[in-house]
Amino acid sequence: MTFRPTRRAALLGGACAVAGTLTGFSTRPAFAAGRPLKIGVVSPKTGPMAAFAEPTEFVMSRILAATGGVIENGGVTYPLEIVERDTQSNPNRAAEVTQDLILSEGVDVVLCYGGPENANPASDQCELNGVPCLASDLPIEPWFFGRNGDPAVGFDYTYCAFFDVATYAGAMLAFMDKIAPGGTVGGLWPNDADGVVLSQAFTDGFGAKGYSIVDPGRFDLPTSSFSTQIAKFRDSGVDIVQGIMPPPDFTLFWTQCAQQGFQPKAVIAGKSSEYPASVQPLGEKAVGVSVPIWWTPDFPYISSLDGTSAFDTARRYELETGRQWTAGVGSRHAMFEVLINTLRRATDLDDPDSVRDALAATKLDTICGLIDFSNGPVPNSAKLGLVSVQxxxxxxxxxxxxxxxxxxxxxxxxxxxxxxxxxxxxx
Structure with a gap:
């Protein structure tokens, strides 16, 4: 769909919505009128990864309000148009909708997020077609190596701003050391890009720190039962379970743990327990579930666009949507902050290479913290910090x-x- 901000968002931004753009009426220097800049957003709005997409429309409305719906660059005012497509949480559809955005809609930049299932195929299409792309909400290594990236070469047009595996593992170890130091860790790592990369990293990393590893092996998702894994964990005396899977699968696993009497001291549930919608079905069984997370209302950062704090942004999200804050509010907001900053700095908005160069040179303080593409563990990446939450x-x-x-x-x-x-x- 082509995003049209709500009347409330338009009024908050001092602007009026017309065909997916906002034309500001605040006092500005005179600028020449430029062509619309089209931004494609590849979103898992439906399917098992839909929790990732919950805050996207709210953030898009906020960004359009903060910018007046335009980009000012080189004496020219360019209207912004955001075109969002639903991947249905399916990798094949993610590739298809990205290709449609590029070839049919003629987008200038693509934003994608929501695990390798969504972001990797979208990034591949952008790389193939020479369109600048920014990915988020997936660990850097599954995005990079899951696309056969070569650290000596990198990619030409695609970038990722999120946490890396070393930071992720380190944050978990710091938490684990305070719950069950030197205990036994059960790995719930599926047969997908996240599971394959993280299983090796965590086996090596946790083992080197004195933890015993119980790995039942890769498994396909979705699945109807985790009985095999639960039995192995219980029989092996597992203290801590670390998993990486979509919300419906984690809900099934944790529900079956309760049914089968498996009670570890800690469960670290990546890709699922970051999202309120995924833990709400658990009720009281959600208490104590842990995950490293990249944004909360307690983060001491502000938006580079309007100066709003993380706390105020989270509470505004809850007020306007009736839903609880989610970490995706922060990472989606930061993604758009980088986009706007990039478009304002590019020397030629009609040249994809110029936009790509501006994106690569980004060093920006955002509501999620510093995003700097010179600090990633591999080329084309910027790493974020993490805290552990329960x-x-x-x-x-x-x-x-x-x-x-x-x-x-x-x-x-x-x-x-x-x-x-x-x-x-x-x-």
Whole structure:
């Protein structure tokens, strides 16, 4: 769809919506009128990864409001048009909709997010067609090596701003050391880009730190039962489970753990427990579930576009949508901040190479923290910091029953800790 901001967002931005763009009426220097700049957004709006897409429309509305719906560059005002396509959480469809955005819509830049299932095929299409692309919400290594990236060469047009595996593993180890130091870790790593890359990294990394590893092997998703894995974990005395899987699969796993009497001290559920929609079905069983996370309302950063704090952005999201904040609010906002900054700095917006060069040179303080494409573990990447959170019962004056508390910050010390880590309580 072509995104049209809500009336409220338009009024907040001091602008009026026309065919997916905003024309500002605030006082500005006189600029010549340029052609519309088309931004393609490849989103898993439906399917098992839909939780990733929940905040996207809110963020797009905020970005259009903050910019007045235009980019000013070189004495020219370019209207912004955002065209979003749903991948249905399917890799083949992700490639198809990206190709359509490029060849039919003629987009200037593509933004993609939501795990390798969505971002890798979209990035591949952009690389093939010479279109600048920014990916987020997936670890850097599965994005890079899952696309057969060569660290000696890199990519020409595609970039990723998110956390890397070393930071992810380090944040987990710092948490694990406070829950069950030197314990036994059960790996719930599926047969996909995330599972293959992370299984090796975590086996090596956790083992080197004195943890015993129980790995039942790769498995295909979706699955109807985790009984085999649960039995192996229980029989092996697993203290900590680390998994990486879409929300519906984690919900099934954790529900079956309760049914089968498996009670580890900690469960670190990546790609799922970051999202309120994925833990709501668990009810009280969500308390204590942990995950390293890249953004919370406690992050001490502000938007580079309008100066809004992380806390105020999260609360505004809850007020306007009726949904609980999610880490995707921060990473999606930061992605658009980088986009706007790139388009403002590019020397020739009609030249994809010029836009690509501006993207590659990005060094920007965002609502998620610094995004700097010179600090990644591999070319074309910018790494973010992480904190560990656990789900807790929320205060009585909070409108949602559960919330995430920051419990460990070794890999992002500027973010305050709100409580000590704790073993999962079983009632």
């Amino acid at each position: 789900w807790v019962n929320a205060p009585e004056d909070y409108q949602f029953p559960y919330d995430m508390a920051v419990v460990e910050n070794s890999f992002h010390p500027t973010v305050p800790v709100s409580r000590a880590p704790f073993p999962i309580p079983y009632n």
